Amino acid sequence: MDLNNIYIISVAILVLIVGLASSNMVSAETFGESNDQQAWIQGTGSTLQFTYLQATISLTVHNNNDHAEFFKVSQQYTGDGTVTVTGTNSSAIDWVILSTNPSAIRMINSINPAGDLGWEIDAGQTKTVTFALKESNPPAPWYIQRGDSANTFWPTVNDPGLTSSWFLPNELEYLNPNLQVVKWQGTFFFYLKNMVASGPRVEGLVRAPIVPMNSVLTSSSPTVSYIDNENPSAQTAAWDVTLYPGQTKGYSYTYTYPNGTSVTPANKKTGSTQINDPSHGNASSTLPTKNTGVPWGLFLIGGIIIACGIIYARVLR
Structure with a gap:
């Protein structure tokens, strides 16, 4: 396998990784917030x-x-x-x-x-x-x-x-x-x-x-x-x-x-919820969570690598 094919495969893998990460972030944004919709079953009384x-x-x-x-x-x-x-x-x-x-x-x-x-x-x-x-x-x-x-x-x-x-x-x-x-x-x-x-x-x-x-x-x-x-x-x-x-x-x-x-x-108000609360300004976790999604730094790095790969594959080869 020549060098060009290696770069093309690498770019494809990176695109797949970033796509999955984006999907995970959208899922977190969609379902990560509190959702209080639930079934109310007919009851006979209340304590x-x-x-x-x-x-x-x-x-x-x-x-x-x-x-x-x-x-x-x-x-x-x-x-x-x-x-x-x-x-x-x-x-x-x-x-x-x-x-x-x-x-x-x-x-x-x-x-x-x-x-x-x-x-x-x-x-x-x-x-x-x-x-x-x-x-x-x-x-x-x-x-x-x-x-x-x-x-x-x-x-x-x-x-x-x-x-x-x-x-x-x-x-x-x-x-x-x-x-x-x-x-x-x-x-x-x-x-x-x-x-x-x-x-x-x-x-x-x-x-x-x-x-x-x-x-x-x-x-x-x-x-x-x-x-x-x-x-x-x-x-x-x-x-x-x-x-x-x-x-x-x-x-x-x-x-x-x-x-x-x-x-x-x-x-x-508690510290544990503030860590994963997307509205909390001091949250500094870099790990993806249900509420935070994937850190934007990964997208920036991935974008730079993809851009470099495309430039090499189409211009410099």
């Missing part, structure tokens, strides 16, 4: 349930119209309509108004049987209101379930924990295009209880029961274990919880729309 839920909403609205407009508090929540809330025959959660600032006025039309409360906003005005709500129905305890498929699997199945429900914080704009939601912020607080009075402790994943889409999770207490992306349009707060028999724990979380500074979840 952990919510016993209290409160929401405090702050809303800034601008009236683009040439006359006054009105908006009010909705006291029924249905979320995305794909979940079932235990304790009621529907997927709705009813609320009672705890407070309003500034003081709300009674509206002409009523959705709530006791009447609706809201505010007037003048032409061209930007108005900020704050109101607090407490869940009143279904009766506690309750939980949100999502049953996509019957259990036809054996011998093992996954346990995804408690699911969430989602809504659009700027739905007011769709109902009345003259009203622009400039800013929306919601802080939610709930109690979670282990309904079993005896036996082993319960562990699993619990997601925030109500989550606004296209919003930023700006704070949580305790710190969320991770941000679930089951719904790609939402940063769903999720906790890895442990509750002993009869134990109750409190959780709170805050979202801001349309932008804000995202909270750092616990799974992004």
Whole structure:
């Protein structure tokens, strides 16, 4: 075999190696990030349930119209309509108004049987209101379930924990295009209880029961274990919880729309996850991993060698 053939074979081998490396990197970029899509098997109950839920909403609205407009508090929540809330025959959660600032006025039309409360906003005005709500129905305890498929699997199945429900914080704009939601912020607080009075402790994943889409999770207490992306349009707060028999724990979380500074979840704070986290600026590992892919230095070296081989094979031979 002459020298030219050796170089041609070498170039072909290098092209194959780099191609495989590129494929590995694309695969890592595609599948390396957290993927929380999974099957939700129809269940018969939940060991952990919510016993209290409160929401405090702050809303800034601008009236683009040439006359006054009105908006009010909705006291029924249905979320995305794909979940079932235990304790009621529907997927709705009813609320009672705890407070309003500034003081709300009674509206002409009523959705709530006791009447609706809201505010007037003048032409061209930007108005900020704050109101607090407490869940009143279904009766506690309750939980949100999502049953996509019957259990036809054996011998093992996954346990995804408690699911969430989602809504659009700027739905007011769709109902009345003259009203622009400039800013929306919601802080939610709930109690979670282990309904079993005896036996082993319960562990699993619990997601925030109500989550606004296209919003930023700006704070949580305790710190969320991770941000679930089951719904790609939402940063769903999720906790890895442990509750002993009869134990109750409190959780709170805050979202801001349309932008804000995202909270750092616990799974992004530890040193071990920072090493393999592609968004961590100090990661210096040169070994290919599921998250880092193949180092770019290999592509640079491979490209130089291939270029030299082609130049030799076609020009200098």
